[in-house]
Amino acid sequence: MALPPQFLDELRARTPLAPLIQRKTRLTKSGRNWKGCCPFHGEKTPSFYVYDDHFHCFGCGAHGDAITFVMKAEGQGFPEAVERLAQEAGLEVPKPTPEAAARERAARDLYGVLEAAAQAFQRRLRLPEGAEGLAYLRRRGLSEETIARFGLGWSGGGRGAIAADLKTDGITPEQLAEAGLIRERESGEGYSDLYFNRVIFPIRDRRGRVVSFGGRILGDGQPKYVNGPETAVFSKRRNLYGVDMAREAAFRGAAVVAVEGYMDVIALHQAGFGGAVAPLGTALTPEQMEELWRLSPEPVLCFDGDGAGARAAARAAEAALPLLTTERSLRMATLPAGEDPDTLVSRRGTAGFQAVLDGARPLSEALYGLLTEGRPAATPEQKASLRNRLVEATGLIADKSLAAEYRRALLDRFFESTRPQKPAFGGAPGRPGARKVVVPRQRPAITPGRVRVAQARALMAITLRHPWLLPEVEEVFAGLDLGDPQLADCRASALRWLADGHELDSSGLMDQLARDGWGELVSALLRDPGLPAEASAEAQPKDALDGWWHFFGLLRGEAELEEDRMAAKRDWDAARDPAAQTRAQQRLIRLTLTLAALRRGEWTETDGAGAAGDAAIGSGH
CATH class of the missing domain: 3.40.1360.10 (Dna Topoisomerase Vi A Subunit; Chain: A, domain 2)
Structure with missing residues (x-):
């Protein structure tokens, strides 16, 4: 008696191939895979490769899975090889019973039923009754090649459509029910269709065999998606949509990525x-x-x-x-x-x-x-x-x-x-780690160091109020010396928030920074009366962006701006992707304008000193 396919798949999954083969020949890593000299013919140069689920010799053509390897390497028959591997894997080989034989015959028949149903669904998609489903797939941007490759179809709108389609092939309602295509009515009188007025997505196993279907209704009906029930050949817990195609792509080096639904995969x-x-x-x-x-x-x-x-x-x-x-x-x-x-x-x-x-x-x-x-x-x-x-x-x-x-x-x-964090802008007596704005009685001298910190705070405040500008400035902002470790840590939190793909609104950014422990620092910063007008929520986008680059230029300096400009030009020249080209071009333009303004003397090292003075007083720096 042939063994159930599910058992053999489980046995293969539980038998790591490389360790099994290493008992017979020495293997070395070759990327994700392994290679060595073939154990089946004498060779000095390795041409025998071992992958996750099969081996192949490019010298003698030997090919197979774990069961095949044991049969070839040890001269065992199929039952003996399975028995030995099952013992090592902790599995019990199913006993040959009449019931098991009947299930095996039914499973073989089910694959044929499901394949016939898949072809019938595909034919209906191209009939006038499938026009709505075909139009839906085209609206979703799918090409004819993609529709054909995934075998997409249409269930039909008439009751009993699939049974009528397959009746001429000698397929009975009982077989359709066993395959999960129709179900018996609760009254016990006849069957009802599982898929009705739905776009059909065939579900295949890793060997490419149709094992079930998913159906999406058009319009507002519920449920939106229906998947086939558990059958002798289909287990929802074990299957992945698209696994047969992904297996081939992964073999060629593609990244394997699990997403949510059928249309995402396609x-x-x-x-x-x-x-x-x-x-x-x-x-x-x-x-x-x-x-x-x-x-x-x-x-x-x-x-x-x-x-x-x-x-x-x-x-x-x-x-x-x-x-x-x-x-x-x-x-x-x-x-x-x-x-x-x-x-x-x-x-x-x-x-x-x-x-x-x-x-x-x-x-x-x-x-x-x-x-x-x-x-x-x-x-x-x-x-x-x-x-x-x-x-x-x-x-x-x-x-x-x-x-x-x-x-x-x-x-x-x-x-x-x-x-516990150190005070950000002065600590209250007796409260280690408290972040509180302390206003001294006397205005301290405005030193270059204080001016730099105030400029950095102005830059950060503009960023907090207008995070929509982050995608344009992210690369130069990330490497800027802000002159204050806590401002730098707060910036790192903001850039992580950006990388997570959040909507670029100010309140969302400040909520995240509060969760990261920067709430008091941000609150004190934005309450500073010495901030420039560009740091207000009411500032126009152009003014905010111009203000951001103004303070960036002051903080960066002429020599460093020239380095940034040359790097942006190299990125622009090297970019092949249109989006990357656009980003590099925008950065190059902004850096060129900023550098030109600095060289013309429009800005000085003490520019922003008024804001710097107030900011320095507010921060206690």
């Missing part, structure tokens, strides 16, 4: 991101994460930039912790607020989503923020609770040495974030 594939996959309407399960790791040792999980996305990311991170090893981890990417992958590539092109992937952070870096989001740490009780939470999370990691590294990294961040 849009990303069309835009060139062939490693995109999605869970089937649920949060990522441990089984799906295992499938991701079969594709890549460090796949990217991509989430929306809103609160729901943050919660989903936290759940996924915690679910992944028990499964982490030194050989496999995750990266976490966050989409700009209000965007999903489909809309992002539509509006900003390939470069827009590539920027999201480039900004993906290793799980070890992202985990602290995910675990501490929404958890205050003001009182001793809250701090102790948060610390226990971090230790508890790292305890989920099975690898003890890896767990210790994660615990050390998280607690380092915890102690740094909860350590």
